[in-house]
Amino acid sequence: MIKTKKKILILGAGFGGLYAYRSLYRHFNKNEIDVTIVNKTNYFLFTPLLHEVATGGLSENSVVESIQHFLSRNGDVIHIADVLSLDKENKIVTTSLEKLSYDILIVALGASTNYFGTPGAEEHSLALKDLSDAVKMRGSIIDAFQKASVLKVDEDRKKALSFVVVGGGPTGVELAAEMAEFIHNTLMDYYKDSISCDDISVSLVNRGPELLAPFPVKLRGKALTVLQDKKIKVYLNTGVKEVHADEVVFSDDTKIHSSYTVWTAGVKPNTEMFANILPMDKGGRIFVDKNLHIADNPEIFVIGDVSFIKENENSLPLPMTAQVATQQGPHVAQNVHNFMNGYDLIPFKFESKGEMASLGRFEGLANVFGVPVTGAIAWFMWRTVYLFKFISPFKKIKVAFDWTMNLFFSRDITKI
């Protein structure tokens, strides 16, 4: 029986943090808990659709949801600040605004772009992690067309319109496909008098031998074919050694022009503030036990991209995906309830729903319970699944409406 209200502090309002928050009130009454969420921004960002913002398919407003609006229903508060450090002995988190105490801590701070120390990558490439990245990317592509349209020498136009995406995982593949469509099917309509299709190159560079490594082999091959049909030059088995303002250098010293390089080659967990405080692997993911908390600090739960958990001794850690985070969120809410009430905790078991990717209009890939699906059916499935992952009904309706409009009207080419 809980006598006083317990303070639950959630660090991070992404897929893990918000799904956990939403589920807490399935287990607790408002008079049992006070929840505070700390997040850098006052919105939840729907990262799987960022590439659509970057390529004019969706407006920036479509992929964000107000956290305050969501929390105010239960009288809880958001603390918009950066998490700076943790004093686990005294149960205090320091943020850029103040110190916050907790009884239960849920860490769900997600991940940032990992450049793996590649010289020039951070300075000379765009990432696709935040809303501002996507808006900037759309503007940069439009800028490139504007600049190229006044160049008289063919070679200069080719250099100005060389786009390189580094990283052949789901983010890089989806972005490259949408970028090629945005460029060839939308922007070219406005620049056909000054720019030829031959002036444009979109390249995708992947270190491994195949694209979309987590997908079944058949779908990986299909992804390659679809991208090549969209005039994307795909480099496989190709590491990137350096990135410069106007070129990308491969491991074998080959160079290709790149007026705009996008880096989607990896992520690293946002856990630098917990170094030497919480137990982590070399990559910075926090070790949790099967119940999703830290063995020596059972009041600290860790979920999503920052958590390191294996299904068994011989398996790889669970992937850093929204699919994992959205299952861990509700699970951790249940375990917080059990922990606070002295019940046994329930081990987390990830249930993979398969993989999905969109490759531009009416082209998708899906592996649903082992069954490979491609083309328009996979594309509609992809859209339907992601639509249901939005938190509020309003956003679900808004995005469905935007997508329907996109079937009849051109993409957004405003540069903000």
Ligand SMILES: Cc1cc2nc3c(=O)[nH]c(=O)nc-3n(C[C@H](O)[C@H](O)[C@H](O)COP(=O)(O)OP(=O)(O)OC[C@H]3O[C@@H](n4cnc5c(N)ncnc54)[C@H](O)[C@@H]3O)c2cc1C
């Ligand atoms: C472009 C892109 C496309 C993706 N597509 C897919 C996909 O199709 N399918 C899929 O399953 N996964 C996809 N992912 C991965 C997915 O977004 C993550 O795995 C998922 O968001 C992890 O959830 P999380 O709660 O751990 O972190 P996040 O959802 O990233 O949430 C972390 C939150 O913490 C906040 N934060 C971070 N650091 C601090 C700090 N110091 N102080 C305060 N707040 C902080 C952030 O602002 C953010 O709100 C994609 C990722 C990207 C970038």
